[in-house]
Amino acid sequence: xxxxxxVAKQAGVSVATVSRVLNGNGYVHEDTRSKVEQSIxxxxxxxxxxxxxxxxxxxxxxxxxxxxxxNPYFPQLARGVEDEMQxxxxxxxxxxxxxxxxKEMEYIQTxxxxxxxxxxxxxxxxxxxxxxxxNIPVVFLDRTSNDRPSVFAxxxxxxxxxxxxxMLRGSKEITxxxxxxDVRPALERFEGAVEVLEERGAAYQxxxxxxxxxxxxxxxxxxxxRQYPDTDGVIASNDIVASAVLKEAHRLEKRVPEDVQIIGFxxxxxxxxxxxxxxxxxxxxxxxxxxxxxxxxELIEGQHIERSSIEFPVEFMERQTTRKVES
Amino acid sequence: xxxxxxVAKQAGVSVATVSRVLNGNGYVHEDTRSKVEQSIxxxxxxxxxxxxxxxxxxxxxxxxxxxxxxNPYFPQLARGVEDEMQxxxxxxxxxxxxxxxxKEMEYIQTxxxxxxxxxxxxxxxxxxxxxxxxNIPVVFLDRTSNDRPSVFAxxxxxxxxxxxxxMLRGSKEITxxxxxxDVRPALERFEGAVEVLEERGAAYQxxxxxxxxxxxxxxxxxxxxRQYPDTDGVIASNDIVASAVLKEAHRLEKRVPEDVQIIGFxxxxxxxxxxxxxxxxxxxxxxxxxxxxxxxxELIEGQHIERSSIEFPVEFMERQTTRKVES
Numbered sequence: 001x002x003x004x005x006x007v008a009k010q011a012g013v014s015v016a017t018v019s020r021v022l023n024g025n026g027y028v029h030e031d032t033r034s035k036v037e038q039s040i041x042x043x044x045x046x047x048x049x050x051x052x053x054x055x056x057x058x059x060x061x062x063x064x065x066x067x068x069x070x071n072p073y074f075p076q077l078a079r080g081v082e083d084e085m086q087x088x089x090x091x092x093x094x095x096x097x098x099x100x101x102x103k104e105m106e107y108i109q110t111x112x113x114x115x116x117x118x119x120x121x122x123x124x125x126x127x128x129x130x131x132x133x134x135n136i137p138v139v140f141l142d143r144t145s146n147d148r149p150s151v152f153a154x155x156x157x158x159x160x161x162x163x164x165x166x167m168l169r170g171s172k173e174i175t176x177x178x179x180x181x182d183v184r185p186a187l188e189r190f191e192g193a194v195e196v197l198e199e200r201g202a203a204y205q206x207x208x209x210x211x212x213x214x215x216x217x218x219x220x221x222x223x224x225x226r227q228y229p230d231t232d233g234v235i236a237s238n239d240i241v242a243s244a245v246l247k248e249a250h251r252l253e254k255r256v257p258e259d260v261q262i263i264g265f266x267x268x269x270x271x272x273x274x275x276x277x278x279x280x281x282x283x284x285x286x287x288x289x290x291x292x293x294x295x296x297x298e299l300i301e302g303q304h305i306e307r308s309s310i311e312f313p314v315e316f317m318e319r320q321t322t323r324k325v326e327s
Numbered sequence: 328x329x330x331x332x333x334v335a336k337q338a339g340v341s342v343a344t345v346s347r348v349l350n351g352n353g354y355v356h357e358d359t360r361s362k363v364e365q366s367i368x369x370x371x372x373x374x375x376x377x378x379x380x381x382x383x384x385x386x387x388x389x390x391x392x393x394x395x396x397x398n399p400y401f402p403q404l405a406r407g408v409e410d411e412m413q414x415x416x417x418x419x420x421x422x423x424x425x426x427x428x429x430k431e432m433e434y435i436q437t438x439x440x441x442x443x444x445x446x447x448x449x450x451x452x453x454x455x456x457x458x459x460x461x462n463i464p465v466v467f468l469d470r471t472s473n474d475r476p477s478v479f480a481x482x483x484x485x486x487x488x489x490x491x492x493x494m495l496r497g498s499k500e501i502t503x504x505x506x507x508x509d510v511r512p513a514l515e516r517f518e519g520a521v522e523v524l525e526e527r528g529a530a531y532q533x534x535x536x537x538x539x540x541x542x543x544x545x546x547x548x549x550x551x552x553r554q555y556p557d558t559d560g561v562i563a564s565n566d567i568v569a570s571a572v573l574k575e576a577h578r579l580e581k582r583v584p585e586d587v588q589i590i591g592f593x594x595x596x597x598x599x600x601x602x603x604x605x606x607x608x609x610x611x612x613x614x615x616x617x618x619x620x621x622x623x624x625e626l627i628e629g630q631h632i633e634r635s636s637i638e639f640p641v642e643f644m645e646r647q648t649t650r651k652v653e654s
Binding site: 059093 | 354395406418430541567597600602
């Protein structure tokens, strides 16, 4: 059977050069290319299945930057982005920023080094040099930007809904858990909840938290009931934190939702599996990922863009950690 | 301020060419490169922060193929791989196979097209042409291979432990849920459990399931208690399925663990947050991801490899869905 080595030998070039011709990427001089193609024909060389397809087309790369794939909310975004990209023959280079600027910058740099044709980023700072200085399209995902393409959910309205539902269902001493102050979506949902509570003159207190990790969440939940033992309604900064609050309430033998109501944020898989299942604010993460990918593809391919800022509505998922009301 | 356009104009080349010189990638003729570099010096051009670092180095790409990032077990693997790669200045191209051969092949092809220097794959078929035909290093992750580099957990032993613990804690009518037959780790853990039950002459039945998705899991859980209403011990194929079984047991007003014990597999975040929290077989997913990345880097860099097949031990996490025994 003819191998790639035979082709290289006959054409008088290296195997790497033949490979570059087959791949259709990397620089090969036109004369060299002709010689290689002639040898392929003369020797009747059939590249194997992989090589054959390489001969055809090369998919383009885009860079996807998320805070942390271990937080169950982000794999839903990532999967949405990837499915849309895969169907359109783009591939993803992927990185976690941990909401750290240095790590974020390193990833953006290496995306560019690897010739991505576009970037999707969940950043807290869309105005940073590393984005404004890029000469390829960028879409911000799960993060708003004033004037640049972005796909996000209406976090402020989510916070407002959580506070409204909490009051409607009878909580009088509400605790709002404020997520990390430098994470924009966390801040927006917090501000939305506080807006409603202020408007209605409700009694409430704020517990500041600094992360979304489960390990930390258990500490926050402990602190919550230690500082505010009489709270009868908790608006958590996300579902992970809410589930830690639920667990701590169990430990303290508080009945949920009779003694204390809990509302989360995100609607991750976990939420419907908890007992009692978690009432929360649903964000359509998978669809948001798909929309961001579609928008980026449109920008890359220079298509007419209808809207370059896409806001998804959120909705209250009534489950078992909130009390029922007459409809 | 001097811009990249000024440099291009003075050197008489395109902006793309200047960019290629700055990036240090893509083909640029040596004479052209000199002209561009001279113009950069003459105009005292300072590339912005991003461009400056591009000037320095280019990180290499590796391809990571996982079944489905939405299954919470896989983000742990992915994060382990990425952290190790990031620290060693490699970057990931990422794809989900959905355990489908066609999708898997397309990703492997595009990894190669994009010049990855190595591949990490959770495949069910390490002997497939698409792997044996690759001339770059491949490490199989979460999947065993007889003679090729791989990192995996001892699933068979995990199945054995689950059956032993179930019997030790008094279950007499055990149901083993068999995961998708074409997914190797699922088959191994199933076989391990059945081995022990057979060795000890225990009464058991098997419920075949075809996926790990939550939507399907709820159907399997319903079917389980419909077919085997008297089962008093369920060995689930993973934690997602186990949590659906727990939910269905609640719905049927069975007490867990008094009436029925449940043991999962994986030890995802969810497991410790359920109420009662889920007893399960722990796989060190994050560490496995890191180990696979380290092994791949060693292979790429031609270092001496101590072991090219790394098996991680599993362990029983005793929580609240199994009964206590005297120690």
